[in-house]
Amino acid sequence: MAKIEKPVLFFNNGCRLQVDFRLFVGKLIKYGTGPRDARGVYQKYHTYTANALIFQSAEGYTFDITDENGAKRSINIVEYMRKFKNTVIRHPKWPVVHVGNRNMTNYVPLELCTIVTQPYKGKMEANLTSKMIKGAAVGPKERFKKIEESRKGSEFGTCEVLKEFGIAIEENPIVIENASVIPPPVVRTLDSRGAKVDANVNQxxxxxxxxxxPSRKFLQAATLPKWAILxxxxxxxxxxxxxxxxxxxTELGENLGMKGFRITPEVKCVTNGNLRLRHGEKLSKVEQERKLERIRVAFKELKKQEAERRSGYRGLTDRWERLCLRQSGSGTCDKQAFQQREVVGILTACIKSKNVKKPELNKQSQFIQKIGNFLLKLNSKLSGTNFSIKELTEKYFEEKTMILGADVTHPSPNAGGASIAAVTASFDLSCMRYSMHIQPQDGGQELIANMGEILAGQLAKFKESNGAYPKRILMFRDGVSEGYFPTVKQEEYEPMKAICESITEKEGIDKIKITFVIVKKRHHTRFQPMGAKDGVGTFQNIPPGTVVDTKIVHPSEREFFLNSHVGIQGTSKPTRxxxxxDDNNFTMGDLQKITYYLCYGFVRCTQPVSYPAATYYAHLAAFRARHLIEREGENADLKDLERKLTIHPDLAKRYPMFFV
Known part of the structure; x- marks a missing residue:
């Protein structure tokens, strides 16, 4: 019996029916039997898992049964359903579905089947995600009002079970009288003449x-190498x-102090000129593959040109690095860009096609802002420094300090495969430039097993850049649930401690002190300003720098909530x-300020983000790595994946922040 492995067209009395088996294979389905009422509801339903769509109609598939007289005879599914299940099949020419045990021939007419509604675990489409966010984006005032309505409707006060356990739900939200707001730091940039100046930060x-x-130029502007546009x-x-x-x-880049834009770039189009898509229409998978192949060929040509130029200009090899700016409106091209960058060694920077088109007169400022944001990213990729935080360099990090960020991303439930661990580490004294380490590990594994080895590599990088090891390490570890706190300390902190002790003993230097902080965004705590004048932004959220370290935190361990960002949509979620x-014995006040100031260090924007830049970078690095191995199956060998994730040595050395 043949199984259908692609969308197939069926014809029933001249009517066309297109069935895509991928819509329900592996899904939980229910099929109805018995009389069918006017609403189309059957008398009884049976629930099974769909295995495959069978290339056979309900009237065409026959099997043997033994009747009441003990005689064997052949019967098709249509007759069987009518006689034994009291079910009329209206579309006998439609195919049947294989359900239940894979080793048995349990076939059910397609028209009887309905997919059982289940939570969708895959990645939503971009437009659906946008609609969901907008629908859920309500300000703190409205959110707290809805919470109050839910509390009243739940009638907790009359619940006997809660009373029996001595649990009572307060009628009003907890009020934090002594919450504090940390003032923003001083951001150091350059003015139009190239002199150091403090940015005008909105308090x-x-x-x-x-x-x-006064800020007009990057603190350290990069020079653009030979570049091309794909x-x-x-x-x-x-x-x-x-x-x-x-x-x-060119104009905006030179205004910010960057050089090299005057070299005319080669512009290469890699689209199919004969293909015409209607508005909103997406490329088919076949066209996506063809597009990716054209991009691969384009990168190979760029690499070939680079090799030819290097052979002809010995001694000037450093000047022939190739940067590719690519206009992309989908993630399809991004995946190929990541592969060419990490594996082949061509530095890339991506910008969406909608942000490149010439704007209307009333949208000029938005266009300039988007190009400016792109240049923030580009300068950092090219090893420039956009700005620095004065308080960090001149007060808290007078002693050499390394900032670490770590995160582990897991495959989606439907995809399977390996998890990706990423660790980023600052290697300059301003803590504005970072290097990264990525590695695959068993799917679902949250702990980073070889944290000691990773730290050893990052410490060597720090010493190479600064001539000495750091005296302090501040680690921000993301994505760990409370139940894993003791395990993380044992499996990640202890190896870090052992490596530092080994280096201290070998080099004869002072102890390298470690502060290990876990960063949590997955919680349900929200804050609302007490008065309207205290709110910030369109949704009137609590201001950036708001710190809460009483009443709702751990009673004996060191913990605090910090809202470091401006809430653009909905109610701000503070980070816990x-x-x-803590070997460094930071006071809570100093640790809170350091954490907040590090949230200003994210190079891709000119405002604080929701958690320290090092952790943000670790998330970005892991996300980039997933693009390289997303087509690998769940049984992929970790050694093979590790080889595919190896960063091109020239790229990692020249442009350590290529991943931002």
Whole structure:
């Protein structure tokens, strides 16, 4: 019996029926039997897992049964359903579904089957995600009002079970009288003449800008090497778009102090010129593969040109690095860019096609802002420094300090496969530049088993850059549930401690002190400002820098909540920080300020983010790595995956922040 492995067309009395078996194979389905009422509801339902769609109709598939007289005879599914299940099959030419035990021939007519509603565990489409976020984005005032309505409707006061256990639900939210707000730090940049200047930071929202106020240039602007543009969506073929984009990129980049834009880039289009898509239509999988192949070929040509130029210009090899700016409106091209960057060694920076098109007159400022944000990322990729935080360099990090961030990302429930562990570490004294380490591990494994080895490599990088090892290490570990706190301390902190003790003894230096903090975003704690004048932004959230370390935190261990970002949509979610070890003996006030100031260090924007930049970078690095191995199956060999995740040595050395 043949199974259907692709969408198939069936015809029933001249009517076309397209069935895609992928919609329900492996899903829980129910099929109905018995009389069918006017609403289409059957008398009885049976629940099974769908195994496959069978290339045979309900009237065409026959099997043997033994009747009441003991005689064997052949019967098809349509007749069987009518006689033994009192079910009329209205579409006998439709195919049947194999359900239940895979080793048995349990076939059910397709028309009787319904997919049982289940939580969707896959990744939602971008437009659905956007709609979901907008639907859930309500300000703190409205959110607290809904919580109060739910509390009243639940009638906790009359619940006998709660009374028996001595549990009572307070009618009003907890009020934190002594919550504090940390002022924003001093952000150090350059003015238009190249002199150091303090940015004009908004004291309430923590934002600053390179277009308004004294800040005009990056603290350390990079020089753009030989560069090219790969147009993956064909947007630059339109008249005037390419020239306008390059001119604006050049103008804004030079205003920020960057150099090298005057070298005319090669613009290469890798789209299918004969393909025309309607608005909102997506590429088929076949076209996506063809597009990826064209991108691969384009990268190979760039690499070949680079090799030819290097052979002809010996002694100038450092100047022939190739940067590719790519216009992409989907993740398809991004995946190939990641592979070419990490494996082949070509530095890439991606920008969406909608952000490249020449804007209307009333949207000029938005276009300039998007190009400016892109340049923040580009300068950092090219080993430049956009800005620094004065309090960190001149007060808290007077002693050499290394900041670590760690995160583990897991495959989606439907995908399976390996998990990715990522660790980022600062290697300059301003704690603005980071290197990264990524590695695959068993799917679902939360702990980073070889943390000691990873730290040893990052310490060597720090010493190479600064001539000495750090005296202090501050680790921010993301993605760990409370039940794992003791295990993380044993399996991750202890190996770090052992490596530091080994280096201390070998080098004859002072003890390298470690502070280990766990960062948690997955919680249900929310805050609301007491008065309207205390709110910030459109949704009137609590201001950045708000710290709560009483009443709702652990009674005996060091813990605090910090809201470091401006809430753009909905109610701000504060980040919870739990200290599991602290050799540096930071006061709570100092640790809170250091943590908050590190949230300003994220190079891709000019405002604080929701948790320290090192942890944000670790998340980005793990996300990039997943693109490289997402097609690998759940049985993929970890050694093979580790080989595929190996970063090109030239890229890692020249541009350690290539992953931002």
């Amino acid at each position: 309430k929202e923590g934002k600053w800008s390179f277009t308004n106020g 147009d993956c969506d064909g947007v630059l073929k339109k008249e005037g778009v390419s020239g306008y984009f390059i001119s604006k990129l 920080y739990h200290v599991i070890h």
